[in-house]
Amino acid sequence: MEDVSDTDRTSTATRILDTAQALVQRRGYNAVSYGDLAAELDLTTAAIHYHFPSKADLGQAVVARYRRANAGERAAIRARTDAVRERLTQYVDLYAGVLKDGGLCLCGVLAADNATLPAEVRREVQGFFDDQTDWLTSILAEGADVTARLEGCESPRQAAQLFLAAIEGAMLTHRTPRNQLRTYRATLRGLIDTIAP
Template sequence: MQTSPDSSTESATTADQILDAAQAQIQRRGYNAVSYGDLAAPLDLTTTAIHYHFPTKADLGQALVARYREQNAAMRSTIRTEEDDLRGRLEQYVEGYVEILERGGLCLCGVLAADDETLPEPVRREVRRFFAEQEDWLTAVIAEVHDDGAGLAGYDAPREVAELFLGTIEGTMLTARAHGPDAYRARLYRLIDTLTT
């Protein structure tokens, strides 16, 4: 059955609204703490309407992380285009995570990774793809400047530094959250100083 352009647009808009609401709640409360009922009330929808767009919570989670990955890829592409040096690229990359903290949440995939063992397999795969993409991108931008461990003792390759940097970004979100975005930024910028001097 074909739908009119208006109903198709409305359907896409409703799906996006559901994803927006799910992302905001999961970033604050975690995947397992959010139900379709939690999403329905603030959107003035029924749970049946949410099931229409996302038949299962696994469908919702998979679509949510796929969208998050696309948005993050666009951010990384922009950074690569607009910033010429390693410091600028890493600082702008960190700023993307700072913005998440400023909105009161945590990295969506960081939150989901904490629930890894209880996630549906399609969601788990999307989350793992997200982290692989981050490590690949960080490895590439570090390798353009350093063919070794960027001066970090015990780190011999850009991939190892990328893994450390990403782990620090995600872990520091948890430990610096109570101190605010500025403390988070300051901690990560000190690591950037080490990588770029």
């Protein structure tokens, strides 16, 4: 039997993760099978099972990787600027980039399937939203009188939850091709104007 290098294994696993993420972002978790992945990647389903024995293993790995990438992007935003408004604008741009590529936030899509997700995938998805809320809370807590500007929000955490809900919800309502990015950004810019004028 021919030896398979660690690099080849890693490369194949990465290709599987990339393809699984792209398909889930466009179709949803339950509409993606190992057969779909095998066809897209020109692999056998056995090859996919070798790297990810179950769909739950694959789903957890996809979300964990998505969380790590997002954490790096948020850290970069924090490092680039101290201005609350600019941080929020750049944060919105992360989501706009996903929309531009024809998908939705991976965890937003998965949250819609929450009742049918395996427990380990559900935990990763909740962890993603907790990460976002914690980060936004810390950003908004640095802004002066943020909660005073958002009626009904008594704390930076409540304002963070509202902001995150708006970002995720606007992805769904602005998904149509016509001017989607412009209207998505304009909608959220209005909220940013309220939070950090």
